[in-house]
Amino acid sequence: MQLLKDRICKDGKVKAGNVLKVDSFLNHQIDINLYQEIGKEFKSRFSDCDITKILTIEASGIGIACITAQYFNVPVVFAKKSRTLNISNDVYSSRVHSFTHNNENDIIVSKEFLLPEDKILIIDDFLANGCSVEGLAHIVSLAGASLVGVGIVIEKGFQDGGDNLRKKGMRIESLARIKSMSEDKGFTFYP
Ligand code: 5GP
Numbered sequence: 774m775q776l777l778k779d780r781i782c783k784d785g786k787v788k789a790g791n792v793l794k795v796d797s798f799l800n801h802q803i804d805i806n807l808y809q810e811i812g813k814e815f816k817s818r819f820s821d822c823d824i825t826k827i828l829t830i831e832a833s834g835i836g837i838a839c840i841t842a843q844y845f846n847v848p849v850v851f852a853k854k855s856r857t858l859n860i861s862n863d864v865y866s867s868r869v870h871s872f873t874h875n876n877e878n879d880i881i882v883s884k885e886f887l888l889p890e891d892k893i894l895i896i897d898d899f900l901a902n903g904c905s906v907e908g909l910a911h912i913v914s915l916a917g918a919s920l921v922g923v924g925i926v927i928e929k930g931f932q933d934g935g936d937n938l939r940k941k942g943m944r945i946e947s948l949a950r951i952k953s954m955s956e957d958k959g960f961t962f963y964p
Pocket of ligand 1: 791792793794795800830833870871872873897898899900901902903904905906929934
């Protein structure tokens, strides 16, 4: 998605530890026009699919998932991050390592919101090592629902999450797939 790649080049900030900050347009201040274009693009990439729900993870996935859901006309369910271990019987849970915070979270989704007949599209802002998507996919499988695909706004293609998930047979659509990034040389992208 050229609009997004251009914006990353213009406003993205490369930080230590392979972290890309896109706080000025994607996940702190939000450019709502760009969000709309992102939602439309996901709709067009998954137009061949029957989707009943969008699943994401708090916090930065929620806004993107909501705009996207308007184009599919389906509800959004977001996994909550819980640090407590006393998880009730009414939730599906999965343990996820956080790339940005370098800690472990149990992510939980109430059982009432994911049903075996659901066809799920996972949406998230970033794909790095793939732990978030793996955790969400695990929750989809615990519910007995079907995972239709995964829509990612920015994939850091130099980390191995995307390749590993594709090898497992997941359909991943990334709107910008970064090949390399550095503070002085800027960005290159996969086609
Ligand atoms: P993964 O689980 O694939 O290793 O990392 C994906 C999650 O970590 C995303 O939900 C995202 O919030 C966060 N993340 C990973 N890499 C970056 C990054 O470079 N910048 C930002 N802002 N978030 C990231």
